[in-house]
Structures are given as structure tokens and as C-alpha cells.
Amino acid sequence: MDIDAFVTAHQPTWDRLEQLVKRRRSLDGAEIDELVELYQRVATHLSIVRSSSRDPLLVGRLSSLVARARSAVTGAHAPAWREFVRFWTVSFPVVAYRAWRWWLGATLASTAVAVAMGAWLVSSPEAQAAVGTPEEIRQLVEHDFADYYSENPAGSFAAQVWVNNAWVAAQAIASAILLGLPILYILLLNAVNVGVTGGVMVAAGKGDVFFGLITPHGLLELTAVFLAAGAGLRLGWAAIDPGPRPRGQVLAEQGRAIVSVALGLVAVLLVSGLIEALVTPSPLPTWARIGIGVVAEAVFIAYVVYFGRRAAREGESGDVERAPDVVPAA
Structure with missing residues (x-):
């Protein structure tokens, strides 16, 4: 030859x-x-x-x-470190970023319900009476609410909070298979509980205690819950209106991508749990505790916007099938 x-x-x-x-x-x-x-x-x-x-x-x-x-x-197997980096710089933030309208809507609606419920309790003695007896309300205001954050060792309390919040987020995500309808109930129940507690505390002149204790961890914690709810609602809506692509393809893609949200929120809720266990009950001044919560929230939002927007511009969807060790599919 x-x-x-x-x-x-x-x-x-x-x-x-x-x-x-x-x-x-x-x-x-x-x-x-x-x-x-x-x-x-x-x-x-x-x-x-x-x-x-x-x-x-x-x-x-x-x-x-x-x-x-x-x-x-x-498809060659990518190193574990590369998969880890890709998850935190592409997979999780891009899914969160693409669902931002949904979790912003969940945030605004929940806040409106909580504020309305709290304002109603503050202005209505009858509503306060329906919440509990004067002795029960006094116990909540003077002891139970503040003691909740310090009655257990910080380590075990952080673990308890982490597991509970992760379970709430997982419920919101899992509810997507039912078109996201249970998510609306979860959000409503959560908003009512926050509004009732806040209304009772404000009505008793303990509004500074309420906001001073709930804000440090609550900003990041509630954002995580709203993100889980928004991602679940987005997936549920995709079943109703998949757009020009086949419904099965859209649901499969978003269903795989939402796994990234579930995994990412485990870490986010761990951070909020540590803040709740270590910062919220600490002897730091109220402004310092709230400042830590605001910084944590700002860092998370900036992280999602920066990495999520960049990945979205590159055409990433967060679908696990777009991982580096898998050949592109048509």
C-alpha cells in the first residue's frame, strides 16, 4: 500500500x-x-x-x-473533582436561576399572606383569643419562642433543624409530580404559621425579639424553601404547558434537573441550620446577628445570579444528561 x-x-x-x-x-x-x-x-x-x-x-x-x-x-468518566465543581458552578445555580420567577412569586405570595395574618392578629383581640388562651400566649411570648433556640445543645439543634428543613424542601420538590398543587398548601401553611407567631409577638410588644431571632437564619432558610417550591411549581407547570417540545422530553429534562436543586439545598439548609444554632441564640448584638443573616442571604443570591446566568447564557439546563462525562444528545 x-x-x-x-x-x-x-x-x-x-x-x-x-x-x-x-x-x-x-x-x-x-x-x-x-x-x-x-x-x-x-x-x-x-x-x-x-x-x-x-x-x-x-x-x-x-x-x-x-x-x-x-x-x-x-463518554469518558470525568474526575470526581470536576463533577463536584460542575455541580456547584453549573448544575445547581442554573436550575435555580431559570426558576427565579417561580420562587420570587412564592416569596412574594408567602410574604403577603404572613404579613396579612400578622396584621390581622395585631388588630384583632378575637383573632388572638382564637390562637390560644392568655396563659398559652404569655408562655409563647415570654418563654417558648426564645427558649426554642437555646434549649438544646447547638450541635444537636443544628442537626435537627437541618433535617426538618431539608424534609420540608424535599416535600415541596416531590410534590411536583402532582402538578405542584400540594406545594401551594405547604407554602400557605408555612406563611400562616410565621404570620400567627409574628402577630402574637408584635401584639405583645415583643416584635424586636421576634425579628431579632427569626431574621438571622430565616432569610436563607425561607429562601431555600421558596426555591424548592418554585422549582417544583415550574416542573408541575411543565406538565400542563410543555411548550413546543414533546411533553415527555420536557418533563424528563426538568425532572432530572430538579435533582440538582434537591442536592444543592441540602448544603444551603445546612448553612441556615448552623446560623440558627450558633448565631441566632448567641450573645451577639441584634444588629450583628441580623447582619450575618443578611450577608449569608446576599452571598447566596449573588452566587445564583452570577453562576446561573453565566450557565444559562451557555445554553446549560442543569439536566444531568449534560454532565461532562456524557456525550451530547440530539
């Missing part, structure tokens, strides 16, 4: 495969099919060269090209 003529005849094919391998994460459907076809063709070329030529440079070059093409086609 004339090896020079062979190289001249097939050089364009090898160059094209090289180009596709370099762009493997941004290929469209036709290019993916072309990648697979060229990989098979060049693998045959490699076999021919090995049997007909002793040129080590050519054999080495084609071996390397075929190996990289095989990795792109079959």
Missing part, C-alpha cells in the same frame, strides 16, 4: 474528526451522527495502517485520535 497516497486521501477525514472531537460538548444532532460515523471510519483506517505500515508517528497519531473520539462517543 502506498502510505503517502493513503494519508493524502484520508487526511480531510482525520482533520474533520479532530474538529468534531474538540467541539464535542456543543455539537448538534447531525454533527453527533457525523462524529460517530467518522470515528468508525478512522478506526478502520487505524487498523489498515497498523497492518500495512511501520510508521510509528502515523500509528500514534491515529491511535490518539481514535481514543479521543471513542471517549467523546461513549
Whole structure:
């Protein structure tokens, strides 16, 4: 076999495969099919060269090209650290960012309900009487509310809070399979509970205690719950109105992506739980405790906006099938 003529005849094919391998994460459907076809063709070329030529440079070059093409086609396992970094810089923030309208809506609606409930209790002695007896209200205002944050060791309390809040977030996400309808009840119940407690405390002249204790951890904690609710509602709405794409495809994509929210919120709620256990009951001045909560909330929002918007501009959806170790699919 004339090896020079062979190289001249097939050089364009090898160059094209090289180009596709370099762009493997941004290929469209036709290019993916072309990648697979060229990989098979060049693998045959490699076999021919090995049997007909002793040129080590050519054999080495084609071996390397075929190996990289095989990795792109079959999916090479990415290092764990790379998957970890991708999760926190792409998968979780982009899903949170794409659902921002939904969790902003959940935030505003819940806040409106809580404020309305609290204002009603402050202005209505009858409503206060319906909440509990004067002795029960006095016990809540003077002891139970503040003692809740300090009656248990910080470590066990943080773990308890973390598990409870993670369970609430998981319920909100899981409710997406029922079109998100149970999420509305979860949000309503949570808003009413906050509004009732806040209204009772404010009516008793303990508004500073209420906001001084609930704000440090509550900002980040409630944001996590609203994010879980928003992501779940977005998935539920996708079942009703999937847009121009097939319903099954949209639900599968968003269903896989929402797993990122569930995993990411485990860490977010851990941070809020630590703040609730270590900062909220601490002897720090009220302004310092609230300041820590505001900083934690601002850092989280900035993180979602920065990394989420960047990933969204790059066309990322948070779908686990778009992970670095999986070949792009049409």
C-alpha cells in the first residue's frame, strides 16, 4: 500500500474528526451522527495502517485520535473533582436561576399572606383569643419562642433543624409530580404559621425579639424553601404547558434537573441550620446577628445570579444528561 497516497486521501477525514472531537460538548444532532460515523471510519483506517505500515508517528497519531473520539462517543468518566465543581458552578445555580420567577412569586405570595395574618392578629383581640388562651400566649411570648433556640445543645439543634428543613424542601420538590398543587398548601401553611407567631409577638410588644431571632437564619432558610417550591411549581407547570417540545422530553429534562436543586439545598439548609444554632441564640448584638443573616442571604443570591446566568447564557439546563462525562444528545 502506498502510505503517502493513503494519508493524502484520508487526511480531510482525520482533520474533520479532530474538529468534531474538540467541539464535542456543543455539537448538534447531525454533527453527533457525523462524529460517530467518522470515528468508525478512522478506526478502520487505524487498523489498515497498523497492518500495512511501520510508521510509528502515523500509528500514534491515529491511535490518539481514535481514543479521543471513542471517549467523546461513549463518554469518558470525568474526575470526581470536576463533577463536584460542575455541580456547584453549573448544575445547581442554573436550575435555580431559570426558576427565579417561580420562587420570587412564592416569596412574594408567602410574604403577603404572613404579613396579612400578622396584621390581622395585631388588630384583632378575637383573632388572638382564637390562637390560644392568655396563659398559652404569655408562655409563647415570654418563654417558648426564645427558649426554642437555646434549649438544646447547638450541635444537636443544628442537626435537627437541618433535617426538618431539608424534609420540608424535599416535600415541596416531590410534590411536583402532582402538578405542584400540594406545594401551594405547604407554602400557605408555612406563611400562616410565621404570620400567627409574628402577630402574637408584635401584639405583645415583643416584635424586636421576634425579628431579632427569626431574621438571622430565616432569610436563607425561607429562601431555600421558596426555591424548592418554585422549582417544583415550574416542573408541575411543565406538565400542563410543555411548550413546543414533546411533553415527555420536557418533563424528563426538568425532572432530572430538579435533582440538582434537591442536592444543592441540602448544603444551603445546612448553612441556615448552623446560623440558627450558633448565631441566632448567641450573645451577639441584634444588629450583628441580623447582619450575618443578611450577608449569608446576599452571598447566596449573588452566587445564583452570577453562576446561573453565566450557565444559562451557555445554553446549560442543569439536566444531568449534560454532565461532562456524557456525550451530547440530539
